[in-house]
Structure formats: structure tokens, C-alpha cells
Amino acid sequence: MAVAEVGDDVYGEDPTVNRLQERAAEVFEKEAALFVPTGSMGNQIAVKLHTRPGDEVIIEERGHIFNYEMGTPAVVSGVMFRTVSSGDGSGHLKWEEIEPLLHIDLPYYSCPTGLICLENTHNFAGGSVMSSEQCAEICEMAHSVGLPVHMDGARIFNASVALETPVADLVRDCDSVQFCLSKGLGAPVGSLLVGSSDFIKEARVWRKRFGGGMRQAGILAAAGLIALEESPKHLHEDHANARRLAEGIAEIPGIKIDVERVVTNIVIFDITETGRTSAEICAALKEQNILAIPFGPAIRMVTHSDVSSEDMESTVRAVCASLDVL
Numbered sequence: 086m087a088v089a090e091v092g093d094d095v096y097g098e099d100p101t102v103n104r105l106q107e108r109a110a111e112v113f114e115k116e117a118a119l120f121v122p123t124g125s126m127g128n129q130i131a132v133k134l135h136t137r138p139g140d141e142v143i144i145e146e147r148g149h150i151f152n153y154e155m156g157t158p159a160v161v162s163g164v165m166f167r168t169v170s171s172g173d174g175s176g177h178l179k180w181e182e183i184e185p186l187l188h189i190d191l192p193y194y195s196c197p198t199g200l201i202c203l204e205n206t207h208n209f210a211g212g213s214v215m216s217s218e219q220c221a222e223i224c225e226m227a228h229s230v231g232l233p234v235h236m237d238g239a240r241i242f243n244a245s246v247a248l249e250t251p252v253a254d255l256v257r258d259c260d261s262v263q264f265c266l267s268k269g270l271g272a273p274v275g276s277l278l279v280g281s282s283d284f285i286k287e288a289r290v291w292r293k294r295f296g297g298g299m300r301q302a303g304i305l306a307a308a309g310l311i312a313l314e315e316s317p318k319h320l321h322e323d324h325a326n327a328r329r330l331a332e333g334i335a336e337i338p339g340i341k342i343d344v345e346r347v348v349t350n351i352v353i354f355d356i357t358e359t360g361r362t363s364a365e366i367c368a369a370l371k372e373q374n375i376l377a378i379p380f381g382p383a384i385r386m387v388t389h390s391d392v393s394s395e396d397m398e399s400t401v402r403a404v405c406a407s408l409d410v411l
Contacts, residue, residue: 086305089101090303091304094120094303100303101306101310105306105313108310109277110279112253113264115281117282118278119292120306121278121292122274122297124237124239124264124268127277127278128235128237130291130292130295132157132202135199135261136199137199140197140198140200141188141197141199142202143168143178144166144167145170147207147209148202148204149237151202175210177213177215179222180222183223187230189232199232201227202237203215203234205240205244205256206240206351208239209353211351212240212347212348214243214248217250221258235260235263236259236261237263241262241264243269243323263278263279264277269389271312272311273308274308274309323350324348324388326392326394327387327388328344329394330386331347332344334352339359339360339408340354340358341358342354342355350388352387356384364379365407367379369403369407370400370404373406
């Protein structure tokens with residue numbers, strides 16, 4: 086990063102950013118890519134470009150774009166969401182779950198469907214994965230009725246490794262994809278939005294409007310290039326650690342977790358029967374330098390490149406200690 090060749094990316098003149106964007110487009114087998122500061126910005130640019138004010142966006146009810154991006158689609162794009170629960174609990178919708186919700190060729194006073202948003206891996210379904218076949222079917226059917234599909238692929242490389250399928254195959258028919266360099270891939274900052282050349286040309290305009298023009302961003306893109314090229318080779322280690330953690334957590338009295346659903350790097354477990362709140366447990370863990378996030382009666386933990394298999398064992402012991410379990 087310290088020796089990165091830089092220029093002014095607002096003018097498209099930062100060579101390191103340009104290399105990162107070109108490489109991302111190659112990996113995803115799309116025409117072009119755009120470096121953005123955050124995954125949320127990438128998602129929101131996509132929602133803006135694919136919709137018109139007054140449209141509805143169909144999304145799984147636990148989707149990140151709906152729950153954790155501060156209502157930005159309503160504020161910026163003037164759209165609202167129609168949510169649906171995945172019947173199998175995976176977080177991944179099937180076409181038969183989407184189709185009944187579509188508002189197409191209805192009377193003018195109906196709110197028209199403008200976009201379908203998918204997520205892979207699905208964060209709050211515990212890092213579950215969507216197959217290329219499932220995604221392709223949704224895209225094919227959506228396109229047949231004139232609807233675009235955006236993929237929130239914040240952790241798409243985790244899905245790729247778990248399914249042993251190239252990322253390009255997982256999102257081949259999606260109209261746009263956002264993926265994070267700063268999550269499983271371990272870069273300090275940044276995400277990319279990929280799609281057609283025309284889409285990315287317009288996305289660059291909206292990145293600037295959203296305040297995402299970062300001038301000499303090559304110092305960040307340099308780390309992003311390493312993350313893109315090198316980090317996927319090690320994601321299987323994160324997945325193995327997550328499974329170790331889940332297996333250890335499952336043995337603790339009062340905690341519920343379906344270990345078989347832990348297939349990537351996210352571990353979510355229910356603590357209802359422990360007699361403690363998730364906030365209390367997370368506070369106790371923080372005192373031992375273990376960070377976890379409380380979500381109502383559940384706790385989320387995520388494995389990454391900076392933790393080891395030994396850390397999984399110490400984390401299980403720390404959870405036991407927070408519950409006074411010997």
C-alpha cells in the first residue's frame with residue numbers, strides 16, 4: 086500500500102484502482118467493475134440504477150439491504166421493499182416463492198415490481214449458500230418478465246469455496262453484483278460493483294453523488310488486489326474454524342445451534358435457555374478480547390484470517406466462563 090502507484094480516481098486516472106477494477110471484471114466474467122468505499126454504497130447504487138421511484142423491490146426478509154442499510158432505498162431511490170421468508174429457512178428464495186409477489190402488468194395504481202435482490206452468502210441465515218442453479222433459475226424467470234436481479238455478494242467468495250464453484254458461475258446471469266474486499270477477503274477497506282459497461286458507467290456518476298469519489302484511492306486498491314488474488318485460497322481455513330467453533334458451542338448447556346448449517350464462516354447460536362441475555366454474554370466475552378454481536382436471543386460470531394483453530398478452543402472456554410459452566 087505504501088508504494089502503490091496512484092492517480093486521481095475521480096478522473097479514472099488511478100492505475101492501481103483501474104487494475105483492481107479490470108481484474109474484478111475478469112474474475113466475475115462481467116464487462117466492468119467499480120471500486121466503492123463500502124458494500125452498502127455498492128448495493129445502494131445498484132438499487133438506484135435498477136429502479137424508478139415508486140417501485141417495489143423483492144427481497145428475503147432477513148436480507149442485509151432491507152435490514153441494515155438504514156432505509157436508504159426509500160431515502161435515495163424512492164422505493165419500498167416487499168419481503169418474503171424463505172420456506173426452508175436458508176435465506177435463499179426460490180422462484181415459486183417470488184412469483185406470487187410480483188406486480189407486473191397490474192392496474193396503474195398498483196406499486197410495480199422493479200427489482201429482485203438476492204444475497205450469497207446469506208449473513209443472517211448463518212452464512213448459508215445459494216447454488217448457481219438456484220440463482221440461474223431466478224434470473225432466467227425474472228428476465229422473462231423484464232425484471233433485473235442484483236446480488237448482494239458481500240461474501241460471495243465464501244460461497245464459491247464452500248460450493249467449489251467459481252464466483253462467475255454463481256452470479257453469471259445476475260445484472261449486477263456487489264462484493265466486499267473487507268469481509269472474508271480481509272482487506273482493510275472497500276467493495277466492488279460489477280456489471281455491464283453501461284451500468285458501471287452510470288454507477289460511477291452515482292458513486293460521486295453518494296460521496297464515494299476518493300481521489301488517490303490506489304493505496305486502498307493495492308490491498309484490494311492482494312485480497313482478490315490471494316485470500317480466496319485460504320477461506321477454507323475460516324470455514325473449518327467456524328465448524329470447530331460451532332461444534333464446541335453446541336456442547337454448552339442452554340445453547341442451541343444446528344452445526345450442519347455452518348458451512349462458511351458465520352456461526353449464529355441461540356442462547357435463550359442459558360438464563361442470560363445475548364448482550365450480557367457479549368459483554369463478558371469482550372472483557373476477554375473476544376468480539377461477538379448480540380441479535381435478540383442469538384449471538385453471531387465470524388471467523389476470519391486473523392483467528393486460529395486454537396482461538397476457537399479458547400472462545401468456547403470463554404463462552405462457558407461467561408455462563409459459569411465448567
